[in-house]
Amino acid sequence: TKSKTSKFANVNFGDRGMSLEQEINDSNTYYLENDIAVIHKKPTPIQIVKVDYPKRSAAVIREAYFKQASTTDYNGVYRGRYLDFEAKETKSKTAFPLKNFHEHQIKHMRQCLSQSGICFVIIRFATLGRLFLLTASDLFTYWDHQGDGGRKSIPLTDIEHLAVELHYQINPRIPYLDAIDNIIDEASSIH
Amino acid sequence: TKSKTSKFANVNFGDRGMSLEQEINDSNTYYLENDIAVIHKKPTPIQIVKVDYPKRSAAVIREAYFKQASTTDYNGVYRGRYLDFEAKETKSKTAFPLKNFHEHQIKHMRQCLSQSGICFVIIRFATLGRLFLLTASDLFTYWDHQGDGGRKSIPLTDIEHLAVELHYQINPRIPYLDAIDNIIDEASSIH
Ligand SMILES: [Mg+2]
Ligand SMILES: [Mg+2]
Numbered sequence: 606t607k608s609k610t611s612k613f614a615n616v617n618f619g620d621r622g623m624s625l626e627q628e629i630n631d632s633n634t635y636y637l638e639n640d641i642a643v644i645h646k647k648p649t650p651i652q653i654v655k656v657d658y659p660k661r662s663a664a665v666i667r668e669a670y671f672k673q674a675s676t677t678d679y680n681g682v683y684r685g686r687y688l689d690f691e692a693k694e695t696k697s698k699t700a701f702p703l704k705n706f707h708e709h710q711i712k713h714m715r716q717c718l719s720q721s722g723i724c725f726v727i728i729r730f731a732t733l734g735r736l737f738l739l740t741a742s743d744l745f746t747y748w749d750h751q752g753d754g755g756r757k758s759i760p761l762t763d764i765e766h767l768a769v770e771l772h773y774q775i776n777p778r779i780p781y782l783d784a785i786d787n788i789i790d791e792a793s794s795i796h
Numbered sequence: 797t798k799s800k801t802s803k804f805a806n807v808n809f810g811d812r813g814m815s816l817e818q819e820i821n822d823s824n825t826y827y828l829e830n831d832i833a834v835i836h837k838k839p840t841p842i843q844i845v846k847v848d849y850p851k852r853s854a855a856v857i858r859e860a861y862f863k864q865a866s867t868t869d870y871n872g873v874y875r876g877r878y879l880d881f882e883a884k885e886t887k888s889k890t891a892f893p894l895k896n897f898h899e900h901q902i903k904h905m906r907q908c909l910s911q912s913g914i915c916f917v918i919i920r921f922a923t924l925g926r927l928f929l930l931t932a933s934d935l936f937t938y939w940d941h942q943g944d945g946g947r948k949s950i951p952l953t954d955i956e957h958l959a960v961e962l963h964y965q966i967n968p969r970i971p972y973l974d975a976i977d978n979i980i981d982e983a984s985s986i987h
Pocket of ligand 2: 869882883884
């Protein structure tokens with residue numbers, strides 16, 4: 606509850622009442638308004654069945670269903686590059702469960718990667734208040750080994766090693782493009 | 797009607813019963829399945845007001861409204877580049893009316909262009925059965941001069957001069973990425 610104090614009370618790791626999605630949306634608004642990047646959350650796909658068209662007022666959807674998204678949550682453009690990512694949270698303190706991802710999201714990220722897009726996930730360990738940016742190719746390593754006796758989750762210690770930790774700040778709240786700069790610069794130094 | 801023959805009956809300019817959007821979606825499916833590009837139509841944004849959760853069946857949206865989209869219809873990645881575009885049709889035989897565009901779509905394309913995205917519109921003159929790919933910067937030239945006594949439409953003769961004409965084929969139905977290849981190659985030869 607709001608009045609309860611926790612040992613994290615004075616630690617600036619983001620408003621605990623705000624969802625990761627909202628924090629990323631806020632960061633994207635900052636990036637957009639400052640002409641840094643254009644990244645939007647994709648609308649939830651809906652199957653519309655019935656729409657009423659009342660006189661002199663807006664059309665009202667009266668029957669519709671949520672559809673499975675065929676892509677990830679976010680995409681856009683930064684420094685001429687295509688960015689595509691998912692945001693995921695876990696309450697676990699020790700590992701990120703792979704069941705948080707759907708096969709179609711993995712497939713979409715593979716497709717984008719094959720077109721030289723920059724694909725990644727932003728993972729929040731909600732209980733720990735820690736945030737990481739993990740590239741899709743590192744995620745795939747774990748995803749692809751689930752079947753052959755591999756783990757069903759990525760240990761936090763592995764994430765600490767592989768991923769870039771992101772630290773909350775005022776604006777943008779989650780400065781995830783700083784980590785992308787390194788990815789772009791490393792890629793171009795290879796070429 | 798389906799049985800009515802027109803003078804275009806044997807001309808392969810696409811199924812007249814199919815919307816431009818459907819034709820582009822089909823082309824995108826071809827590009828995706830052949831690992832050429834990952835381009836999706838963005839879902840229509842919906843403001844959901846009321847949802848029922850019936851026992852043992854899927855959630856049903858019972859009240860929702862269409863929201864104004866803040867971006868264009870399509871985006872994705874091709875050859876590492878970010879692509880962003882709108883598809884528009886007109887019945888006019890002589891010019892493309894600028895009122896087909898919304899200010900927010902223009903603004904979004906300007907933002908993407910400023911991040912070095914590749915932005916364009918696919919315009920269909922439905923009555924003529926002709927299709928063009930016009931770059932966003934060429935569109936802006938006309939858009940920006942509407943106010944100071946400029947035309948409220950882009951003459952077809954100007955479009956013929958500025959844009960790339962696209963010709964329907966079997967697969968992909970609208971081979972618009974061929975025109976994008978030229979844009980990418982010209983841009984990299986300048987650098
Ligand atoms: Mg998500
Ligand atoms: Mg459109």
